Amino acid sequence: MSNPLAVNPDALHLFFTDDIYMVSQPSAPIAPDDKPEPPPVFNFEYLGGNKRNILILVYDEEYDVSSETGRELLRKIVKSVNLATPDFALLNYARYKNADYEALGAFFDPKFFFAFGVTPAMLRLPTAPARYQLTSEGNVRLIFSAGLKELDQDPASKKLLWNTLKTLEF
Numbered sequence: 001m002s003n004p005l006a007v008n009p010d011a012l013h014l015f016f017t018d019d020i021y022m023v024s025q026p027s028a029p030i031a032p033d034d035k036p037e038p039p040p041v042f043n044f045e046y047l048g049g050n051k052r053n054i055l056i057l058v059y060d061e062e063y064d065v066s067s068e069t070g071r072e073l074l075r076k077i078v079k080s081v082n083l084a085t086p087d088f089a090l091l092n093y094a095r096y097k098n099a100d101y102e103a104l105g106a107f108f109d110p111k112f113f114f115a116f117g118v119t120p121a122m123l124r125l126p127t128a129p130a131r132y133q134l135t136s137e138g139n140v141r142l143i144f145s146a147g148l149k150e151l152d153q154d155p156a157s158k159k160l161l162w163n164t165l166k167t168l169e170f
Contacts, residue, residue, distance in 0.1 A: 042099050044107055049086035052170060055110035057093045059117030059147055065092060070148030074116070077161075081168055093118045100124040105140065112170070113140055117147025132160035134167065 047065070048056075058074070060066045066074065078088070089108050093099070093115075101123040104110070120128045129135035135142050143164060151157050 039103065040098060042096060042103055042107060044091055044096060044099075044104075047085070047090040048088045050089035050108060052083070052087040053109055053111040054083065054088035054114070054170070055104065055108045055112070056088050056090045056114045057104075057116065057118045058090065059093045060149075061094045063092075065090065066148040069152050073148050073152045077114075077165065080162070081165055081170065083170065087170075093122070097122070101137070110140055112168075113137075113142040115142065115144045116151065117149075118144070120144060132157065132164050134164055 056074075056078075058065055058070075060070070063070075065071055074090075078084075089110075091104075091108075104123070115123075125137060127135075127137075129142065129144060131144050131146065133143070135144075143161075145151060145161055146154065146157055151161065
């Protein structure tokens, strides 16, 4: 014998006076993607030995480093601060435009950073130091400069850079 309260819809209405809603549940729980995207891995091709952890960035779309006059200017700059090829790493940033300051730091572990034609914004740095001025980012010292071609054609900029270079000690 069946219970009339359980099978009669009118009888159930006496017990349940509130509206009942059916809510569909997703088949699988939606979890937020809390894993950040891994940073890109770069295999930088550079010149020099980086023995003194000095990173020199140049930006030149046309040449591996720069034109002949740009390379000559760079040689003079490097020589003026008593550096030789084994001391630094020289990288053409035009080949690695997606690399930021963090990626370069992780790969090269620089203590000093020269940037010719590479801006702080390109490296996604939070601050924008003035050109030709020595600045620091953490324990790394940096100098941002015009590109080698532009610098070679501007004696006033060369003088500003030279005044800063004279204060450096490695």
